[in-house]
Amino acid sequence: MTRHSDPTQVQLTADGRLKHFLTTEGLSKALLTEILDLADSFISTQERAVKKVPLLRGKTVVNLFFENSTRTRSTFELAAKRLSADILNLDIARSATSKGETLMDTLWNLEAMYSDMFVVRHADSGAAHFIAEQVTPGVAIINAGDGRHAHPTQAMLDMLTIRRHKGSIEGKTVAIVGDILHSRVARSQIHALKTLGAKEIRVIGPATLVPKEMTDLGASIHYDMTRGLKDADVVIMLRLQKERMSDALLPSESEYFKLYGLTEEKLKLAKDDAIVMHPGPINRGVEIDSAVADGEQSVILNQVSYGIAVRMAVMAMAMSGQASEQAKQKAGDNA
């Protein structure tokens, strides 16, 4: 007794091209690889003196952040500028919706400004999906994080990081450590890792922060860091929010660090050439020791620079998918 459309397909055109980027779930290996390949090519343009490419010239991109974020928003802004788009930053967290305007009203007002793309971050899971279903055809939605659901551009920049530093994702053992329950990053990573052929995805943390249903997504659960890190190729540490203690999910930061914080000693359990990643911003001494964060195996800062290239790639692909769909629509209308 169902009537819903497949949520993972809302982001695709009829011929399977990306037209929004909402989640890594349900995207084919070919499509994920296309994103990575395109991002790779943008990394080389970024190393040039003139960094701009004209793929989004004349387009207006609106950064619609209902939650505060400095880094993600800045990398989206840079990505849009390097694609030659006009960019408008709206800090909704402090403006319209706090005056009682609904999400729908905000959207319609922005559409009236003839925007071509919204980059959306929102505290509610499914918000980007909801907006994608409501906007005028032709407008692309890029999910910059919705609740606990998805953060697909972060996941793809992590995939790019793994691919560039480990050669490929196929056959790799990846350990994701920390607050899995609240992590949209972990969910998006797991979907992408699975599709891209990782050998094993382990999620590590206490039962209060690791839902047992993670096994349904294809991850194995470890409560013990020693076993979880053993022979891992990639160790991804997640940020621990302070409010987890007041929510009675954890007793204290110090006990957490003792059990799940990444130290040089614990990192030795992973493969010798394992890389350490973190979506940032890091809490030194809470989930990761400074010596590890700044150590040789850490690729945390590389992740940030790859972020711009990955965002350029999905923005360009979604805009092009929208354009081809609109062209087909027009041809159909004229026929």
Place this chain on the structure above:
Amino acid sequence: MSTLTLTHAQLLDPSQELNQLSDVVIENGLITAITAAGQSSSEHDEFNTKNALLIPALIDLSAQVSNVACETLAAAKGGISILCAQPSSKSFIDTPAGVSLIQQASAAASNSQLLPLGALTQALSGDQLANMHSLKQAGCIALSNARAPIKNALVLRRIMEYAATHDILIMLTAEDVDLSANGKMHEGPTANRLGLTGIAEVAETASLAQQLLLIELTGCRAHFSQLSCGRSVEMIRNAQAQGLAVSADVAIANLMFTDVDVNGFDSTFNVQPPLRSEDDRKALLAGVNDGTLAICSNHQPKDIAAKKAPFAAAESGMSIIDSWLSMMLTLVKNKELELRALIHASSILPARILGLTQGVQVGQKANLVVVDQAAEVCYQEETLLSSGKNSPVLGIDLVGEVKLTIAEGREIYRV
């Protein structure tokens, strides 16, 4: 003197073990004769049912009604003779004056009868008892706090003791709001995948266990509204076997849908209690089929803006009243629900719980519905009579079209 003869009806009334092709004669609202089909004289107004099903009219134990005229009209077309109006945070009755307002509005609308359920606690606060006896005297058939929590177990005990003193039927829900805090849907694989906060089964079962123990202690008559877990059905069966005066119902949505239906973040499926697993759905169906559970609509009409938001930000609730009977008949067609269980659960048992007489019997006032159980129906926003267009079955093929509804001897709907 008005006489109406319903001819060639498949009369089905499990309360009297009736299942026969019959003619039913109604004079001045009273059933005066039930004969084998084709044997009644037809000199009066005749309604040829053409072998349609004739069953006792439905009684809905749980619906929210903001616009009385609108919702009772939808109910009349849906084969419902009586609607129990659950309080809501926006509209609750905690004074006798409020009771008579609803009664007047219901009489003025002249469709399905609306029975007001008074509040158990003042302004549904959960901490101070409403004037329970006065509300009963004023005509409240039962008292309910809807889904507003009564967190303090001592207050709950006092409510039950006071209800037992005055033989007041109380309607309760089972939800530990600390355990379900911020929850938006059933805790399970779908909630985890979508990143929505889950409501664990134990939020219902722990609360139910505590309340059953208090009912045992106080000896009150209690009805649990909208149970959602398979485990809860088992607990109700055990309590009944133990001799407690408890009954329970399940919302039709929980018999038809599961948490998997939330997949597309469709806010229509944001409902309390949440849609649970397929195992729960099956156990709830079994509870209806064996006569343990009643079925309610849990109708909650919402305006468009309330639902046009991301899943977690949308208001919970579904608009059901138009399609309640069709949804149940579709479960019958799918062989998940037995037809006699449907009638028992949506008419006979609710009447028994409320202390009303129900049944198609000579000498009784007519409370019946004629429904073509094979007719295909497909609801669209425009065809819903309810003010709420937040129906989960828009565009879905269902079966069962009501041809005639008679409540308290009064014809309130004819196709």
